[in-house]
Amino acid sequence: MSEQAGTEPRAPVQGAAAALEGALPAGISSAMDLRGHVRARCDVVVIGSGAGGAVLAAGLAEAGHSVVVLEEGGAYTKADFDLQEATAYPQLYQERGTRATADMAVTILQGRSVGGSTTVNWTTCYRTPERILSHWRQAHGLEFSEESLRPHFEAVERRLSIATWPEQNANRNNQTLGRGARKLGWEASPTRRNVKGCANSGYCGVGCPVDGKQAMHVTYLRDLVAAGGRVLADCRVDRIALTPDGGRARGVEASVLDRASGKTTGATLTIEAKVVVSSAGAIHTPALLIRSGLRDGPVGRRTFLHPVVGIGGVYAERIDGFYGAPQSMASHQYIDRGPDKMGFFMEAVPVQPMLIAFASGQFGAGLRGMMAQLPHLSVLIGLAVDGLLPGDEGGHIEVEGGAGDGGGRIRVHYPISAALRDAMAAMHEALAKVQLAAGAKSAFSLHREPVQLQSEADLPALRSAPYGALEHGIFSAHQMGGAAMGKDPARAVVTPSLRHGRVANLFVVDGSVLPTALGVNPSQTIYGLAHHARTAVLAATREAG
Amino acid sequence: MTTPREAQSGAPASASRRRLLQVGLGGAALLGLGGLGFWLWRPHSARVAPSDLKALDAGAWQILAAVAACICPEGKGFPSADTIGVASRVDALLAGLHPTTVSEIRQLLGLLENPASGLLLDGRIGSFSGADSETQAKILAGWRDSDIAVKRAGFKALSGLCASVYYSHPDVYAHVGYPGPPDYGNVRRKEAGAAPAAPAGPTAVPAEGAR
Numbered sequence: 001m002s003e004q005a006g007t008e009p010r011a012p013v014q015g016a017a018a019a020l021e022g023a024l025p026a027g028i029s030s031a032m033d034l035r036g037h038v039r040a041r042c043d044v045v046v047i048g049s050g051a052g053g054a055v056l057a058a059g060l061a062e063a064g065h066s067v068v069v070l071e072e073g074g075a076y077t078k079a080d081f082d083l084q085e086a087t088a089y090p091q092l093y094q095e096r097g098t099r100a101t102a103d104m105a106v107t108i109l110q111g112r113s114v115g116g117s118t119t120v121n122w123t124t125c126y127r128t129p130e131r132i133l134s135h136w137r138q139a140h141g142l143e144f145s146e147e148s149l150r151p152h153f154e155a156v157e158r159r160l161s162i163a164t165w166p167e168q169n170a171n172r173n174n175q176t177l178g179r180g181a182r183k184l185g186w187e188a189s190p191t192r193r194n195v196k197g198c199a200n201s202g203y204c205g206v207g208c209p210v211d212g213k214q215a216m217h218v219t220y221l222r223d224l225v226a227a228g229g230r231v232l233a234d235c236r237v238d239r240i241a242l243t244p245d246g247g248r249a250r251g252v253e254a255s256v257l258d259r260a261s262g263k264t265t266g267a268t269l270t271i272e273a274k275v276v277v278s279s280a281g282a283i284h285t286p287a288l289l290i291r292s293g294l295r296d297g298p299v300g301r302r303t304f305l306h307p308v309v310g311i312g313g314v315y316a317e318r319i320d321g322f323y324g325a326p327q328s329m330a331s332h333q334y335i336d337r338g339p340d341k342m343g344f345f346m347e348a349v350p351v352q353p354m355l356i357a358f359a360s361g362q363f364g365a366g367l368r369g370m371m372a373q374l375p376h377l378s379v380l381i382g383l384a385v386d387g388l389l390p391g392d393e394g395g396h397i398e399v400e401g402g403a404g405d406g407g408g409r410i411r412v413h414y415p416i417s418a419a420l421r422d423a424m425a426a427m428h429e430a431l432a433k434v435q436l437a438a439g440a441k442s443a444f445s446l447h448r449e450p451v452q453l454q455s456e457a458d459l460p461a462l463r464s465a466p467y468g469a470l471e472h473g474i475f476s477a478h479q480m481g482g483a484a485m486g487k488d489p490a491r492a493v494v495t496p497s498l499r500h501g502r503v504a505n506l507f508v509v510d511g512s513v514l515p516t517a518l519g520v521n522p523s524q525t526i527y528g529l530a531h532h533a534r535t536a537v538l539a540a541t542r543e544a545g
Numbered sequence: 546m547t548t549p550r551e552a553q554s555g556a557p558a559s560a561s562r563r564r565l566l567q568v569g570l571g572g573a574a575l576l577g578l579g580g581l582g583f584w585l586w587r588p589h590s591a592r593v594a595p596s597d598l599k600a601l602d603a604g605a606w607q608i609l610a611a612v613a614a615c616i617c618p619e620g621k622g623f624p625s626a627d628t629i630g631v632a633s634r635v636d637a638l639l640a641g642l643h644p645t646t647v648s649e650i651r652q653l654l655g656l657l658e659n660p661a662s663g664l665l666l667d668g669r670i671g672s673f674s675g676a677d678s679e680t681q682a683k684i685l686a687g688w689r690d691s692d693i694a695v696k697r698a699g700f701k702a703l704s705g706l707c708a709s710v711y712y713s714h715p716d717v718y719a720h721v722g723y724p725g726p727p728d729y730g731n732v733r734r735k736e737a738g739a740a741p742a743a744p745a746g747p748t749a750v751p752a753e754g755a756r
C-alpha cells in the first residue's frame with residue numbers, strides 16, 4: 001500500500017490499462033492533445049485531483065482497478081513554479097485567483113491544478129479535533145471517533161511526512177504570533193506540516209520550488225501512476241451521466257480546456273465507469289451535482305468558509321514575512337468562546353506583495369505607504385469556525401443559467417450572520433492585542449479606512465468599527481460543505497461511507513462532505529476521510545463487477 | 546424592480562448602521578446604465594489603447610487605465626501604472642474569466658465613467674477619465690464607502706485587480722523592499738524575462754528543514 005512513505009517504484013498492476021478502451025495517455029498528461037470525441041472506459045473515474053481525489057484514487061489503483069482522474073486545471077512540476085505571484089495565482093487558483101462570493105465580500109482562495117489546493121496550500125496539518133467529532137456524533141449522526149479515524153490519519157501522516165515543524169524554524173511573522181500570544185498568557189503551539197526536505201522558502205502558496213511540500217502531485221498521484229492509474233489535466237467534467245431512471249451513474253461527460261485561454265478546445269470525452277467519484281472540492285462538487293440534476297437533499301447548502309480577517313503589525317525590526325514557512329505557529333486560545341458564540345483560531349500568512357496589497361483594501365498613496373513598509377510588516381489572521389452554532393447554515397452554491405463556454409457561472413453566496421460579525425470583532429481585538437504584545441510599533445486593521453492602534457488604549461476604536469460585508473477584508477482558504485455526509489438522508493447528501501444517498505455507485509470524496517467547519521486547517525481531515533472511503537469505494541467497484 | 550433591501554449580509558449590528566443596497570435587480574439596473582455609457586460617451590483620455598486587447602474594448606481599457614493610475618499612483622519613486630502596463634495585464638487576466646464576469650466588469654467601468662450615472666449616483670458633472678486625479682480619488686473613495694452595494698463591490702473588484710497586478714510586478718519589488726523570490730535553479734524562468742535581479746534570498750533558512 002501507499003502508506004509506506006518512500007520513493008521505491010511500485011510494480012504497475014497488470015491488466016489495469018487493458019481495461020481502458022480508447023486513447024487515454026498514460027501517467028499524468030494533458031488532455032489538450034485530444035481531438036474530436038474520445039470515449040474510454042475504466043473501473044473508477046475520479047473528478048478532481050486534490051486532497052480527496054488523490055488519496056482515494058491511489059488506493060483504488062493499488063488494489064488493481066483501472067482509475068482515471070480528470071482535472072480541470074493544468075499539470076505542473078516544480079520547474080514550472082517561478083515563484084512570482086503574478087504567474088502563480090492565475091495559473092494555480094480558481095478563477096485565476098479572483099474568486100469571491102457573489103457580493104464580493106469574501107475573497108476565496110481555492111486551488112485549480114493537478115494536486116488541487118494541496119499544490120498551493122500552506123502545509124498546516126491537524127487531525128480532526130475530538131470536539132468536532134463529538135459535535136458530529138451529537139448533531140449529525142456520524143460515528144467517527146479519534147480511535148476509528150486513527151489508522152487513516154496514521155497512514156496519511158506516514159505517506160505525507162506530517163510532523164511538527166520545530167519552533168526554532170519559525171519565521172519572524174510566525175514568531176510574533178507565538179511571542180504575542182504567550183505574553184498575553186494565551187496558548188500558542190507550533191504546527192505540524194506535510195513536508196520532507198522543506199527549504200523553508202515561504203513559497204508554499206505559489207507552488208513549492210523544491211518538492212519539499214508533500215502535495216498530492218508529488219505523493220499520492222505518483223503512487224496512482226505507479227499502479228497504472230492515469231491523470232488527465234485540462235479536462236473539465238461538465239456532467240455526471242446517469243441511467244434513465246437516475247439510479248446509477250454511467251460515467252462522466254467532459255470538455256477539454258485550452259490552458260492559456262481557459263476556453264474549451266472543442267474536444268470532448270465520455271468516460272464510462274463502474275463507479276464515479278466527485279472530488280472536485282467544496283463549491284465545485286455541489287455545482288457538478290446540481291448540473292447533473294442531482295438536487296437531492298441539502299446539496300449546495302451549508303457551505304462553510306472558515307471566514308478569515310487579518311491585522312497587520314508594523315515593527316521597528318525587519319520581519320521579512322515573505323520568506324520562511326508561511327504557517328508554523330497557531331493559537332487556539334479562543335476556539336471555544338461559549339455555547340452561543342462562534343469560536344476562532346489564529347495563524348499567520350505569507351507576507352508577499354500581491355497578497356498583502358490586495359488584502360489591505362487600500363488604494364493610492366495610503367496603499368503605497370503601507371506597502372513601503374512590507375519588510376517590517378507582520379500579518380496575522382483569525383479564522384472563524386462556522387457551522388457549529390444551531391441555525392448557522394453558512395452559505396450556499398448557485399449555478400447560474402447559461403450556455404456558452406463553461407455553462408452557467410458558479411456563484412457562492414455567504415451571508416454574514418450576527419454571530420460571525422461578533423466573532424470578527426473579537427478576532428480583530430485578539431489579533432491586535434497579539435501584535436501589540438509582540439512589540440509592534442503599531443497595528444492596523446483591513447477596514448475600508450484602517451483602524452490604527454498604538455497601544456491597547458486604542459482598542460475602543462477597533463471595538464466601535466463596523467464589522468460585516470465590504471466593511472473590511474474577509475477571506476477564505478478553507479471551503480467546506482455543500483454535500484454533507486450524515487445518517488439522515490433529508491439532512492445529508494452522502495452517507496458516512498461517502499456514498500451518494502440515492503445513486504449507489506456515486507461517491508463524494510472531498511471537502512464538501514464536511515457537515516461543519518473544523519476549527520483546524522482541513523487538509524488532513526480530507527486526506528483521512530478519503531483514506532477511510534477507500535474501503536467502501538473498493539466494495540462498490542467489486543459489486544459492480 | 547429596484548426595491549432596496551437589506552444586504553444579504555444580514556441585519557445591521559446597530560440601527561444606525563447604513564444600509565447597503567443589494568446587487569440584485571437594483572445592481573443589474575445600475576450596471577445597465579454603465580452599458581449605456583458606452584454608447585453615449587467616449588472616454589476622455591490621452592491614453593491609446595493597445596490593438597491586441599483580449600477582453601475589453603478600447604473605451605473600457607481607457608477607463609480602466611485611469612482607475613489603475615488612481616489606485617497605484619506614480620510618485621515617491623514608484624513607477625506609474627501605465628509603465629507597469631496595469632490595464633493591459635488586467636485585460637489579459639479578465640480574458641480567462643467567465644464571460645458574464647467580464648461583461649459585468651465592462652459595465653462597471655461604464656457606470657464609473659458615464660456622466661449621466663455620475664450625476665445620478667455621485668452628484669458629479671463630467672466623466673471619470675476626464676476628471677483630475679484628486680477628483681478621481683474622491684470618486685473612487687465614494688464608491689468604496691457607498692451605500693449602494695454594486696458600487697462598493699465594484700470598487701473592491703476594480704481596485705483589487707489593479708493593486709494585485711501592480712504590486713506583483715517585479716519592477717515594483719524594490720520600492721516595497723521585497724528582494725523577490727529566491728532562485729532554486731529549478732525553473733525555466735530566465736526565459737520568461739520577468740525575473741528580478743538575483744535576490745538576497747530567505748533569511749534564517751535551515752538547510753534541511755526539520756529533518
Ligand SMILES: Cc1cc2nc3c(=O)[nH]c(=O)nc-3n(C[C@H](O)[C@H](O)[C@H](O)COP(=O)(O)OP(=O)(O)OC[C@H]3O[C@@H](n4cnc5c(N)ncnc54)[C@H](O)[C@@H]3O)c2cc1C
Pocket residue numbers: 047048049050051052053070071072073109110111112113114115116117118120121122123124125126205235236237238279280281282284285288327477478479509510511512520521522523524526
Ligand atoms: C492558499 C491556500 C492555503 C491553504 N493552506 C492550508 C493549510 O495550510 N492547511 C490545510 O489543512 N489546508 C489548507 N488549505 C486548504 C486545503 O488545501 C483544502 O481544504 C483541500 O485541499 C481541499 O481538498 P479537496 O479535495 O476538497 O479539493 P481540492 O484539493 O481543491 O481539489 C479539487 C480539485 O478538483 C478540480 N476540479 C474542480 N471542478 C472540476 C471539474 N468540474 N472537472 C475536473 N476537475 C475539477 C479542481 O481544479 C481541484 O484541482 C489551503 C488552501 C489554499 C487555497
